[in-house]
Amino acid sequence: MVSLRDESVGATDAAGPTVGVLALQGDFREHARVLGELGARVVLVRRPEDVEGIDGLVIPGGESTVMDKLSRAFGVAEPLKRRIAEGMPVYGTCAGLIMIADTLLGAIDGQQNLGGLDVVVRRNAFGSQNESFETELDVPALGDAPVHAVFIRGPVVESVGEKARPLAALADGRVVAVEQGNLIGTSFHPEIEGDHRFHEYFLSKVRSAVAAAA
Amino acid sequence: MSTSETGSSRVKRGLAEMLKGGVIMDVVTPEQARIAEDAGAVAVMALERVPADIRAQGGVARMSDPDLIEAIIAEVSIPVMAKARIGHFVEAQVLQALDVDYIDESEVLSPADYVNHIDKWGFTTPFVCGATNLGEALRRINEGAAMIRSKGEAGTGDVSEATKHIRKITSEINQLKSMTRDEVYVAAKELQAPYDLVLEVAETGKLPVVLFTAGGVATPADAAMMMQLGADGVFVGSGIFKSGNPEQRAAAIVKATTFYDDPKVVAEVSRGLGEAMVGINVGDLPAPHRLAERGW
Numbered sequence: 001m002v003s004l005r006d007e008s009v010g011a012t013d014a015a016g017p018t019v020g021v022l023a024l025q026g027d028f029r030e031h032a033r034v035l036g037e038l039g040a041r042v043v044l045v046r047r048p049e050d051v052e053g054i055d056g057l058v059i060p061g062g063e064s065t066v067m068d069k070l071s072r073a074f075g076v077a078e079p080l081k082r083r084i085a086e087g088m089p090v091y092g093t094c095a096g097l098i099m100i101a102d103t104l105l106g107a108i109d110g111q112q113n114l115g116g117l118d119v120v121v122r123r124n125a126f127g128s129q130n131e132s133f134e135t136e137l138d139v140p141a142l143g144d145a146p147v148h149a150v151f152i153r154g155p156v157v158e159s160v161g162e163k164a165r166p167l168a169a170l171a172d173g174r175v176v177a178v179e180q181g182n183l184i185g186t187s188f189h190p191e192i193e194g195d196h197r198f199h200e201y202f203l204s205k206v207r208s209a210v211a212a213a214a
Numbered sequence: 215m216s217t218s219e220t221g222s223s224r225v226k227r228g229l230a231e232m233l234k235g236g237v238i239m240d241v242v243t244p245e246q247a248r249i250a251e252d253a254g255a256v257a258v259m260a261l262e263r264v265p266a267d268i269r270a271q272g273g274v275a276r277m278s279d280p281d282l283i284e285a286i287i288a289e290v291s292i293p294v295m296a297k298a299r300i301g302h303f304v305e306a307q308v309l310q311a312l313d314v315d316y317i318d319e320s321e322v323l324s325p326a327d328y329v330n331h332i333d334k335w336g337f338t339t340p341f342v343c344g345a346t347n348l349g350e351a352l353r354r355i356n357e358g359a360a361m362i363r364s365k366g367e368a369g370t371g372d373v374s375e376a377t378k379h380i381r382k383i384t385s386e387i388n389q390l391k392s393m394t395r396d397e398v399y400v401a402a403k404e405l406q407a408p409y410d411l412v413l414e415v416a417e418t419g420k421l422p423v424v425l426f427t428a429g430g431v432a433t434p435a436d437a438a439m440m441m442q443l444g445a446d447g448v449f450v451g452s453g454i455f456k457s458g459n460p461e462q463r464a465a466a467i468v469k470a471t472t473f474y475d476d477p478k479v480v481a482e483v484s485r486g487l488g489e490a491m492v493g494i495n496v497g498d499l500p501a502p503h504r505l506a507e508r509g510w
Contacts, residue, residue: 069468
C-alpha cells in the first residue's frame with residue numbers, strides 16, 4: 001500500500017540530538033533528509049509546542065516574508081526567539097539567514113525577523129532569478145576543499161557586527177556565510193547540493209550544547 | 215575558483231524548491247500583487263486577465279503588456295512569474311529580457327504552435343509547464359521545464375480536474391516504482407516519454423522537479439486537499455481576486471497550504487470568507503473550451 005503522501009523526515013528514531021526544522025514553507029524536507037542521514041532525530045517545527053524538545057533548529061530556504069507571517073500567526077516566533085536568546089544552536093540558509101539576522105535591508109513593510117545574529121543582511125541582493133548562480137566557495141572553517149554553493153535569489157551579509165565573524169566571501173568580497181557562537185547563516189543552500197559539511201559543523205555545535213547542558 | 219554559472223539546471227530547479235509549501239497567486243495589477251505579497255504568497259503570476267475572464271471574454275489570449283509585468287516586478291519583493299503561449303519562444307525571449315523569475319508556458323493562453331513546445335534549455339530564466347499526466351510532465355522536463363504544475367481546468371473554480379491530474383501523475387509514479395527494469399522500457403513507450411527520465415522516476419519514486427498543482431483551486435480546503443494528494447504547493451488563479459474578500463481568502467489559503475494536514479486550522483481559516491468565485495462546472499464546458507487539452 002502506497003500512502004498518498006510520504007511524510008518521512010529522515011531518521012526520526014535516531015539516537016542523535018533532536019533537531020527541529022522550521023517547516024512553515026520552503027525546502028525543509030531537504031534539510032530534514034540531510035540531518036537524518038547524519039544521525040539526528042528530526043522534528044518538523046510548525047507550532048509552539050514543537051519548539052520545546054529540540055536541541056537545535058534549522059531554518060530552511062524559502063520566502064522569508066511567508067515564514068515571518070506564519071511564524072507569528074501560529075505563535076512559534078516568540079518561543080524561538082526565547083530559545084535563540086538562551087543559546088540554542090541555529091543554522092539558517094538563505095531565508096533562514098534573513099530570519100536570524102539582527103538587521104534586514106530590502107524587507108517588505110511590517111516584516112520582522114527572529115534576530116540573534118549581529119549582522120546586516122540584504123534580501124535579494126543579486127537581483128532576479130536570472131542572476132541566481134552556483135560557484136565554488138572557500139570556507140576555511142570547513143577544510144581545504146571548496147564548498148559548491150548554490151545561490152537562489154539569495155541575500156548577502158552587508159556588514160558583520162563585532163559579535164559575528166565571516167566564514168566565507170565571494171571573490172568580490174561580499175560575505176555569504178557567517179557564524180556567531182551557536183548561530184550559523186549562509187546565503188546559499190548546502191541542503192540541495194549533497195555537501196554535508198555545513199550540517200555536520202552545525203550538528204557539532206548542537207552536540208556540544210547538549211553535552212554542556214547535561 | 216570563483217567561476218560561477220547562471221541558468222544551470224540546479225539553479226533553475228532550485229528556485230522551485232524554495233517555493234515549496236507555498237501559494238502562487240495570479241495578479242493583474244500592482245495593487246493585487248501587493249495584496250498577494252502581504253497575504254503570504256510565495257510568488258505572483260503577472261497577467262492581464264485571470265483565466266476566468268479569458269474564458270468569459272474569449273478571443274486570442276497572449277503574453278501580457280511588458281509595462282504591466284514591470285510594474286508588478288517593481289511592486290513586490292517575491293518572485294514574479296509571467297505566461298508565454300505554448301510554443302511562442304519569442305514571447306519567452308521577451309519575458310526573459312524583462313527579468314521575470316519564472317516563465318509559465320501556459321495552456322491558459324492561446325497556443326502559438328500546435329506541434330512544438332518551446333525548447334526551454336536555451337533560456338537562463340526557468341520554465342514551469344502544465345501537465346495532465348506523467349508522460350506529459352516528462353516530455354516538458356525533457357524540453358527543459360524546471361517545474362511542473364498539474365493543469366486542472368483554469369478559470370472554473372471547479373477543483374475536480376486538478377484532483378484528476380494530480381492523482382493521475384502520482385498514481386503513474388507509484389506504478390513505475392513497483393516495476394522491474396524490463397517493464398520500464400514498455401512504460402516509457404506507453405507514457406510517450408524519454409526512457410532515461412522514466413527510469414529516473416522509477417528509481418527515485420518522484421519527479422526530478424518540483425510538482426505544484428493548479429486549475430480550479432478556490433478555497434482553503436481545496437488547497438489542503440491538493441497538498442494531501444502530494445502536491446508540493448498550489449497555484450491559485452481566478453480563485454482569489456474573483457472572490458468576495460481577496461485579502462482574507464488569500465491569507466486563509468496560505469495557512470491551509472502550510473497546515474494542510476490539520477483540519478482544525480483549515481476549519482478556522484475557512485470561517486467567514488464571504489463568497490468564493492462563482493465557478494463553472496467542468497462538465498458544462500464544451501470540449502473546445504477545455505484548456506487542459508492544450509499541450510502535446
